[in-house]
Amino acid sequence: xxxxxxxxxxxxxxxxxxxxxxxxxxxxxxxxxxxxxxxxxxxxxxxxxxxxxxxxxxxxxxxxxxxxxxxxxxxxxxxxxxxxxxxxxxxxxxxxxxxxxxxxxxxxxxxxxxxxxxxxxxxxxxxxxxxxxxxxxxxxxxxxxxxxxxxxxxxxxxxxxxxxxxxxxxxxxxxxxxxxxxxxxxxxxxxxxxxxxxxxxxxxxxxxxxxxxxxxxxxxxxxxxxxxxxxxxxxxxxxxxxxxxxxxxxxxxxxxxxxxxxxxxxxxxxxxxxxxxxxxxxxxxxxxxxxxxxxxxxxxxxxxxxxxxxxxxxxxxxxxxxxxxxxxxxxxxxxxxxxxxxxxxxxxxxxxxxxxxxxxxxxx
Numbered sequence: 069x070x071x072x073x074x075x076x077x078x079x080x081x082x083x084x085x086x087x088x089x090x091x092x093x094x095x096x097x098x099x100x101x102x103x104x105x106x107x108x109x110x111x112x113x114x115x116x117x118x119x120x121x122x123x124x125x126x127x128x129x130x131x132x133x134x135x136x137x138x139x140x141x142x143x144x145x146x147x148x149x150x151x152x153x154x155x156x157x158x159x160x161x162x163x164x165x166x167x168x169x170x171x172x173x174x175x176x177x178x179x180x181x182x183x184x185x186x187x188x189x190x191x192x193x194x195x196x197x198x199x200x201x202x203x204x205x206x207x208x209x210x211x212x213x214x215x216x217x218x219x220x221x222x223x224x225x226x227x228x229x230x231x232x233x234x235x236x237x238x239x240x241x242x243x244x245x246x247x248x249x250x251x252x253x254x255x256x257x258x259x260x261x262x263x264x265x266x267x268x269x270x271x272x273x274x275x276x277x278x279x280x281x282x283x284x285x286x287x288x289x290x291x292x293x294x295x296x297x298x299x300x301x302x303x304x305x306x307x308x309x310x311x312x313x314x315x316x317x318x319x320x321x322x323x324x325x326x327x328x329x330x331x332x333x334x335x336x337x338x339x340x341x342x343x344x345x346x347x348x349x350x351x352x353x354x355x356x357x358x359x360x361x362x363x364x365x366x367x368x369x370x371x372x373x374x375x376x377x378x379x380x381x382x383x384x385x386x387x388x389x390x391x392x393x394x395x396x397x398x399x400x401x402x403x404x405x406x407x408x409x410x411x412x413x414x415x416x417x418x419x420x421x422x423x424x425x426x427x428x429x430x431x432x
Contacts, residue, residue: 073339074410075254075332077290077298078138079388080130081167081232082328085209086152088127088144093429094208098184099169100227101131101140102426105393109146114355118322118384124148126323134423136222136299137170137231141331143323152325153316157210158274159238160308162381163316164327166204166236166272167211168302169229170218174201177215177228181205191271197260197281197304204271209325212272222297223420234302235330237383238313242282242305245379247347249303252340253332253385255284259302263309278309291411293390294333297419315382322384329376329384335410337375337389344377351375395421 085091095101107129112119125146132139144150157165171177174193182189186208196202200217207213218233239245249255260283269275282305290298322328334340341351353376371392377385395401395418403418 073334073336073343074292075290075334076292076295077333078232078234078301079294079298079331079333080139080141081164081235081330082141082143082323082386083211084150084323084325084328085142085144086150086325088129088142089432091144091209092129092131092142093432094186095131095140095142096427096429098181098187098207099140099229099231100133100135100225101231102428103132103134103422104425104427105130105132105139105422112323114353115322117352120321124321124323131427132297132422133227133229133231134223134420134426135225135227135230136220136297137218137233138298138301138331139231141328143328145323150324151320152210153320155314156273157212157316157326158308158311158313159269159272159277160274160279160306160311161238161313161316162240163238163383164235164330165212165238165306165316166214167232167327168214168216168234168236168304170220170231170233170299171215171229172217172219172221173228174203174215174217178203180228181215194268194271196268197262197266197283202268204268211327216302218300220299222299223416223423233300234304235327236304236306237379238306238308238316239379239381239383240307240313241380242280242307245305245381246282248349248377248379248385249284249305251347252343252349253303254286255303257285257287259283259285274308274311277311280307280309281305291413292333292335293405293408293410293412293414296413296416298333317382329386331386331388334387334389337373337387340387341375349377349379352378394425
């Protein structure tokens with residue numbers, strides 16, 4: 069049966085922080101996440117299953133790098149003290165333990181990042197399981213990023229890195245969670261499926277152990293309005309074979325420090341819901357329960373609908389159907405996506421207008 073929902077790619081990875089302004093300044097300086105798509109300082113009323121059944125006030129933004137790839141959703145509780153993870157996250161722990169950053173020149177990115185204040189490079193350049201060069205780094209807040217080789221660039225800005233290119237997700241059983249990433253999200257191409265110990269992982273805590281690593285991508289280019297901006301992406305499923313992994317968000321709330329969720333830009337949530345339910349992964353949060361068909365959930369200057377599912381280990385996957393985004397906020401110009409072809413990419417000349425919403429760290 070042909071599916072009639074559209075997944076345009078990884079829209080963003082959520083990053084919970086303890087100091088919103090400080091963290092966003094760092095991500096602008098280091099990863100060029102300087103295009104503000106939205107910023108919101110209101111109450112999260114619809115995430116009750118993950119926020120102690122209480123609405124929680126938070127300050128959040130979504131920012132992107134115009135060279136392409138997914139963005140960052142930087143997120144901080146406003147009235148509740150964020151609770152950091154109480155242990156050192158180890159390779160293969162359950163949830164998103166590494167975010168992948170695209171670079172067309174990994175060696176150049178290494179030289180650039182080693183001079184960035186607050187950035188800790190973890191070892192040297194190594195070989196990724198796809199045969200390309202890679203390295204890992206840690207930000208000042210304990211989050212680990214893998215710089216991966218990906219040559220495509222959406223808008224040339226002479227930067228050594230682009231945006232999010234994927235995630236590494238720890239799991240207790242790869243075969244059990246594979247249907248979500250392959251059959252729902254369309255990561256149908258196996259780049260590498262290997263078991264053993266790996267030189268590149270040895271720079272991570274417990275990274276010298278035995279693992280199964282399954283690296284997936286999509287065999288066909290994504291479709292949809294933001295597909296060319298978001299570009300190619302990867303999901304790497306990692307299963308520790310010689311120890312029992314811990315759940316990264318066990319006993320903590322959605323939005324607490326760390327990689328909160330991976331979010332996909334989609335169209336036709338009704339069809340997507342049917343697909344998810346058909347293989348046993350119903351929506352756990354759905355803004356459509358509050359807003360009628362055709363209405364939008366207000367996200368500041370942007371609007372749309374969002375839903376969540378969980379994989380069997382509790383990793384959160386978000387789906388956002390974008391209805392409106394700002395193009396030139398100072399002039400009050402926004403782009404309405406409702407009546408546009410769900411499969412057709414937005415024109416580059418139009419998307420490149422987003423550069424006029426660029427921020428510098430001192431603007432925050």
